[in-house]
Amino acid sequence: MLLYDDTTGANNPRFVRIFLAEKNLKVPMKQVSIMKGEHKSEEFRKISPSAKLPALVLDDGTVILESVAICRYFENLHPEPPLLGRDAMDKVIVEMWHRRMEFEVMLPMALAFRNTFSPLATMWKQYKDFGEQQKRVADRRLEMLDRELEGRPFIAGEHYTIADIRVQTSFDLFRLAGFEIKEEWINLKQWYETVSSRPSAKA
Amino acid sequence: MLLYDDTTGANNPRFVRIFLAEKNLKVPMKQVSIMKGEHKSEEFRKISPSAKLPALVLDDGTVILESVAICRYFENLHPEPPLLGRDAMDKVIVEMWHRRMEFEVMLPMALAFRNTFSPLATMWKQYKDFGEQQKRVADRRLEMLDRELEGRPFIAGEHYTIADIRVQTSFDLFRLAGFEIKEEWINLKQWYETVSSRPSAKA
Numbered sequence: 001m002l003l004y005d006d007t008t009g010a011n012n013p014r015f016v017r018i019f020l021a022e023k024n025l026k027v028p029m030k031q032v033s034i035m036k037g038e039h040k041s042e043e044f045r046k047i048s049p050s051a052k053l054p055a056l057v058l059d060d061g062t063v064i065l066e067s068v069a070i071c072r073y074f075e076n077l078h079p080e081p082p083l084l085g086r087d088a089m090d091k092v093i094v095e096m097w098h099r100r101m102e103f104e105v106m107l108p109m110a111l112a113f114r115n116t117f118s119p120l121a122t123m124w125k126q127y128k129d130f131g132e133q134q135k136r137v138a139d140r141r142l143e144m145l146d147r148e149l150e151g152r153p154f155i156a157g158e159h160y161t162i163a164d165i166r167v168q169t170s171f172d173l174f175r176l177a178g179f180e181i182k183e184e185w186i187n188l189k190q191w192y193e194t195v196s197s198r199p200s201a202k203a
Numbered sequence: 204m205l206l207y208d209d210t211t212g213a214n215n216p217r218f219v220r221i222f223l224a225e226k227n228l229k230v231p232m233k234q235v236s237i238m239k240g241e242h243k244s245e246e247f248r249k250i251s252p253s254a255k256l257p258a259l260v261l262d263d264g265t266v267i268l269e270s271v272a273i274c275r276y277f278e279n280l281h282p283e284p285p286l287l288g289r290d291a292m293d294k295v296i297v298e299m300w301h302r303r304m305e306f307e308v309m310l311p312m313a314l315a316f317r318n319t320f321s322p323l324a325t326m327w328k329q330y331k332d333f334g335e336q337q338k339r340v341a342d343r344r345l346e347m348l349d350r351e352l353e354g355r356p357f358i359a360g361e362h363y364t365i366a367d368i369r370v371q372t373s374f375d376l377f378r379l380a381g382f383e384i385k386e387e388w389i390n391l392k393q394w395y396e397t398v399s400s401r402p403s404a405k406a
Binding site for chain 2: 049050062064065066068069072073076088089091092093095096099100104107115125127129130133141144148
């Protein structure tokens with residue numbers, strides 16, 4: 001197999017790298033630099049028609065796109081430690097939390113980043129007012145997440161899961177748009193310190 | 204159990220209704236009108252803090268939010284017909300296609316709808332230029348979907364899955380923003396006629 005990866009600034013490749021690090025899995029990787037625009041090459045589009053990373057190609061030629069689908073493939077092969085849920089019901093709860101984090105936290109952060117972070121203005125048209133509004137949406141959601149983390153160590157409950165990886169990777173990249181964890185968000189601050197001190201955070 | 208539903212115009216409640224209709228499942232439902240703003244009531248926010256629909260409350264009080272998590276719960280209980288994939292590998296492929304449809308088709312359509320459909324201007328601030336740009340993004344993606352559907356009946360392959368429900372429900376709602384399936388998109392047109400003629404489409 002071969003995992004097409006990018007370490008020049010994309011969010012979802014790091015999501016999968018952290019997932020693999022948590023499972024202590026080594027996978028052959030090939031770098032496709034988003035900064036250099038290599039993801040938009042005709043060659044890479046044969047693998048990932050929407051020019052998205054990461055992409056996993058299996059030995060039989062099957063292509064798996066989408067971070068969570070790639071994680072589910074590896075979770076099936078290497079269930080321990082479980083990062084998508086521990087039993088059927090827990091899998092539903094983890095999926096709920098992951099999706100809430102993706103749509104309610106990552107998405108407005110990403111939209112704010114793409115539309116307000118000045119260095120990106122050379123790459124695409126930015127809609128600044130919209131980006132600023134999305135920044136406020138994300139900030140309100142982070143404040144709510146601080147309350148949700150009251151009394152539990154991780155986003156989906158007692159265990160570290162892909163819901164944590166989603167917020168962790170979003171924050172580490174999109175903070176470039178000016179996001180910060182406020183001093184008074186004690187639970188969120190504690191959570192961020194905990195996840196950032198895991199060895200996988202270096203991935 | 205009780206499924207909180209909305210039939211006044213939301214996308215995700217219909218996604219779950221079609222899913223349940225495909226499985227011929229009847230679930231007790233309670234209507235929460237988004238048009239009347241009932242989803243933002245203090246009472247409903249105790250169930251769904253982000254004021255989102257649908258929401259499923261189990262008899263033991265467990266709350267399941269997020270359309271796909273609700274579908275996975277029902278798929279576990281009633282596996283036939285499988286709408287999330289037929290075996291471990293097929294589940295990965297269906298998840299990939301569903302996510303691609305959600306982020307690449309539904310999302311730009313939804314952003315175009317929210318930001319350009321005039322009647323919504325009374326409900327929130329619209330960013331028209333951004334909405335028009337998202338309309339172009341979605342149109343290009345629909346054109347690509349037409350090519351992807353060449354030689355196969357459904358989005359994830361041989362069987363109708365949640366990837367189809369995602370595009371079907373997106374198109375039926377967000378077409379209000381002016382989306383149409385062009386005459387030359389023969390595969391997409393054929394697909395849309397097929398999915399729309401299933402009994403579940405009335406849900």
